Amino acid sequence: MDVFPAFFPLAGRSVAIAGEGEGAEAKARLFDGSPATVLRLSPGEALDPKAYAGVSLAFIAGEDDQWAASAAEAARAASVPVNVVDRPALCDFTTPAVIDRGEVVAAIGTGGASPMLATMLRQDIEARVPEGAGRVAALFRTMQGEIRDALPEAAARRRFLRAQLNGPAAEAAMAGDMDGARERLRAALFEGPQMAGRIRYVDARGPADLLTLRALRALASADVLVLDAEAHPEVIALARRDAERLTGAEVERLVEFAAEGLTVARLIAGAGWRTEQAALDSRGVTTEVLPIAS
Structure with missing residues (x-):
């Protein structure tokens, strides 16, 4: 593994996008619907380290190599990790091809070597991830405390969750019936986990x-x-x-x-x-x- 994949929480965070043009707009679209605050910096603002105060991630997009390098240096001076569009050598991190299903997010990265390959693989995987997968994840997140209290032993809890991922509660969440999904999951907890392998x-x-x-x-x-x-x-x-x-x-x-x-x-x-x-x-x-x- 040449790079370590990690998921970065966006709630309460700010993201800076410096520069203009399609590269900058593409990065901005990554954060549509996210809880992050997106700061758009003009080419001039991007050269001032103070513009990156309080920012968690910075994306630099522009045609001029010297400007891109200077903007990246300014962001690093503010201790902000930087991604520079189409310039892997200037990047602290690369941007993967993303599959967004709400609380379920998948990412395919090539370390900047072949974004087209990452996109192709994303399309292949995206077809296998149903639209309702995020709702299933949300169901188990909201019920996490109840499930843990009912099944304190980790192995039994994993078996129960695995069974429920293919059960009526998950089916209801997939269809958008979150109230029904919670009722079914609570009923399954009350009945006790099915232990048959x-x-x-x-x-x-x-x-x-x-x-x-x-x-x-x-x-x-x-x-x-x-x-x-x-x-x-x-x-x-x-x-x-x-x-x-x-x-x-x-x-x-x-x-x-x-x-x-x-x-x-x-x-x-x-x-x-x-x-x-x-x-x-x-x-x-x-x-x-x-x-x-x-």
Whole structure:
């Protein structure tokens, strides 16, 4: 990892955009609808360090190289991190391609090397992130205290939240019914978390871009990865980094995982998985195929 991605809170912050032209306007559009205060600095104002007092981030946009370097120097003199449009060597940080879903924000960066590539990847990912995702995030934020009080044990809380992300509460939030979503989430808390685990079979022969959205979500949410030795590295790389990983596992071990309420992503690359699935089904373990080619 050549750069460290981080999300910067904007509430109560000021952002300076120095210069004129399309580059400056593009940076200003990044903050449409955000809680940040946007300060527009003229080319002359941008050369005075005092203009950046109280500013958290500065964006410099202009055609003149010498002016851009001087404006960046002025911002740094005020201890403000700087992004200079189209001049990576002058930047303290680069601007990613952003997917904005309210409280859900995704960003793709290339360290300034290829903004067009970042844009292309953003478009690909954006199609996979539904418009209502931000409302789902808002639901869990507003209910965070109630959920923590009801489920103080972290592992149980994670299992409950994972189940609810695909449950009626999330569906209601996605549709815009926030009152109904809160009612459903409280009802699920009152009933108690569902502890039954499941085994999800994912075709791991690769390449990764052939995976379905459901398979990607299974990889992202799995507590345990059980891999065939031939599982494609690109597919494995999409799984949670903190998930337990095993190469192969006996049916009894998979039954134990399910009994513990864990979700297992079974990454398969061979043909023997159907016998394993049948054995699990006979033991009452919930299995799911996402989907698998014959």
